Amino acid sequence: MQSSFETTTSGLPESAGEPSLSRLETAVLQTVTYVDIFDYPLTAAEVHRYLVGVPASAPEVQGVLNNGRLVPQRLYRNNGFFALPGRAAIVDTRQRRAGVARQMWPRAVYYGRLMAALPFVHMVAVTGSLAVDNVEPNADIDYLVVTAAGRLWLCRAMVILVVRIAARRGVDLCPNYFLSERALVFQERNLYTARELVQMVPIAGLATYQKMRQVNGWVADFLPNALDRPRTLAAELPAAPDRAALWRTLAELALRTPPGGWLERWEMARKIRKFTRRHGGDETAFSADWCKGHFHSHGRRTLEEFASHWQAVTRSDVEGRR
Numbered sequence: 641m642q643s644s645f646e647t648t649t650s651g652l653p654e655s656a657g658e659p660s661l662s663r664l665e666t667a668v669l670q671t672v673t674y675v676d677i678f679d680y681p682l683t684a685a686e687v688h689r690y691l692v693g694v695p696a697s698a699p700e701v702q703g704v705l706n707n708g709r710l711v712p713q714r715l716y717r718n719n720g721f722f723a724l725p726g727r728a729a730i731v732d733t734r735q736r737r738a739g740v741a742r743q744m745w746p747r748a749v750y751y752g753r754l755m756a757a758l759p760f761v762h763m764v765a766v767t768g769s770l771a772v773d774n775v776e777p778n779a780d781i782d783y784l785v786v787t788a789a790g791r792l793w794l795c796r797a798m799v800i801l802v803v804r805i806a807a808r809r810g811v812d813l814c815p816n817y818f819l820s821e822r823a824l825v826f827q828e829r830n831l832y833t834a835r836e837l838v839q840m841v842p843i844a845g846l847a848t849y850q851k852m853r854q855v856n857g858w859v860a861d862f863l864p865n866a867l868d869r870p871r872t873l874a875a876e877l878p879a880a881p882d883r884a885a886l887w888r889t890l891a892e893l894a895l896r897t898p899p900g901g902w903l904e905r906w907e908m909a910r911k912i913r914k915f916t917r918r919h920g921g922d923e924t925a926f927s928a929d930w931c932k933g934h935f936h937s938h939g940r941r942t943l944e945e946f947a948s949h950w951q952a953v954t955r956s957d958v959e960g961r962r
Contacts, residue, residue, distance in 0.1 A: 661709065661710075662704075663694055664694055664696055664700065664701070664704055665704050665709060665710055667691050667692050667693055667694035667696075668687055668691065668701065668704050668705065668710060668715075669710060669714055669715065669953065670692045670693075670950065671687055671690055671691050671692045672687065672715060672722055672723065672724060673724065673946065673949050673950050673953050674690075674692065674831070674835075674946050674949075675690070676723065676724050676727060676730075676949060677942060677945050677946060677949060678769070678774055679727075679730040679733050679734070679774075680730065680734055680772065680774050681721035681722055681723035681727070681730050681731050681734055682721065682722050682723075683720055683721060683722075684698075684701065684702050684705055684720075684722070685698065687701055687705065687722060688701040688702075688865055689838075689863075689865055689866050689870075690835070690838075690863060690865075690866060691863070691864070691865050692831065692862065692863070693861070693862060693863075693864070694864065695864035695865060696865065705717075705722065712725075713725070714953075716728055718731050719731055721734065724953065734774065737773065737774050737775055737776065738773045738774075740775050740776060740777055740779075741770055741773035741774070741775050742773075744770055744775060744779070744781065745770070747781065747806075747811050748766050748770060748781045748843070749843055751781070751802060751806050751811065751813055752764045752765075752766065752783060752843030752844060753843060753844060754802050754805075755783065755785060755799050755802050755815065755844075756843065756844030756845065757888060758795065758798045758799060758802070758888070759791075759794075759795065759798065759888050759891040759892045759895060760787045760788040760791040760792075760794065760795040760892060760895075761785060761786075761787060761795060761799070761844075761845070762786045762787060762788060762821055762845050762848045763784075763785065763786035763842065763844065763845025763848035763849055763852075764783055764784075764785055764786075764842070764843045764844045764845060765783065765784045765785075765840040765841060765842045765843060765845075765849060766781065766782065766783060766840065766841045766843060767782045767783065767784050767817070767836060767839070767840045767841075768781075768782030768814075769782075770782065771839045771840055771841050771870070772839055772870075778812070779812075780812035780813065780814040781811070781812065781813050781814060782814045782815075782816060783813065783814070783815040783816070783817075783843075784815075784817040784818075784819070784840060785799060785815050785817070785818045785819075786818075786819050786820070786821060786824070786845060786848050786852070787818060787819070787820050787821070788820065788821060788892075789820045789821050789822045789929070790820070790901070790904065790928070791895060791896075791900070791904055792818055792819075792820045792904075792908075792928065792929060792930070792931065793904055793907040793908040793911060793928075793931070794895060794900070794903060794904050794907060795818070796815075796818050796907075796911075796931055797907055799815050799818075800815075803815065816932075816933040817930075817931070817932050817933065818930060818931040818932075819929065819930050820928070820929040820930070821848065822929060823929035823930050824848075824851060824852045824855050824856070825855050825856060826856050829858050829861070829862075830862070830939075830943065831862050831863075831943065831946070832939040832942050832943050833939070834858075834859045834861075834862035834863050834866075835862075835863070836939075837852070837853070837856060837859055838859060838863055838866040838870065839870055840870075841869070841870060841871055842869065849869065853869075908928060911926070911931070912926040912927075915931075915933070
């Protein structure tokens, strides 16, 4: 199995796009088309950061958005956002969802820091819709957790205790991806994987996050301008209190013993058996170094929908010029 957000294609459209457009103009159009799947218009700065496959400066991207070849025929512009024609309503949708996200972030940070204080946790990052402030009310909060090697499943069991505590308070947490520190390289390399990686927001473990970005340099093939982390939110929060650090150290010492190894193997075997029997799917993967609980094939469906969207965009563009 591969430790990745697995999908079935590279995520880049097969078509080169409308021949009358430059490579940079086509990339801008593809970038806006991809996020249209999520009802998510982009600012000019975001078009630059998430530009698909073409390295370019921010002024170059701004120039394309201003030169009249994309806007208003191929792209709609309103209130600083860019979307596909006929999709004006998603500007309001994004702004409304951003307001929901502002209310959710304090909870995401609080519970992310609780997870980070647990034994064997090396990094906690918010992923999914909240990472880009594109959430509806009552949405769950997705996390990726990086653990020490050899104790991923014990670590996961402790994280699930935090999930249950949050649920009692009406907060729905979804830590659906666990990786050990020796599985940071993503083998499945496509646009969806790259987007998930550059969008995630580290709550704790900034050094591990930076290492993950470094060892996945292939992301630049898909998103050459998204080199830095998306935001500094919570990344520089102060360390956990000394008492929590001491408890964590003592717990790790106790669980590094042979009985701790037996518990790790027992928990891993038990949960893999359960997940395989109940939740098998093409985007799930379970081993000593990863627990990937993506049971709804979201990555594959996203790339398929992107390909379909892009075909529709290029087809309507050609028909519009006839």
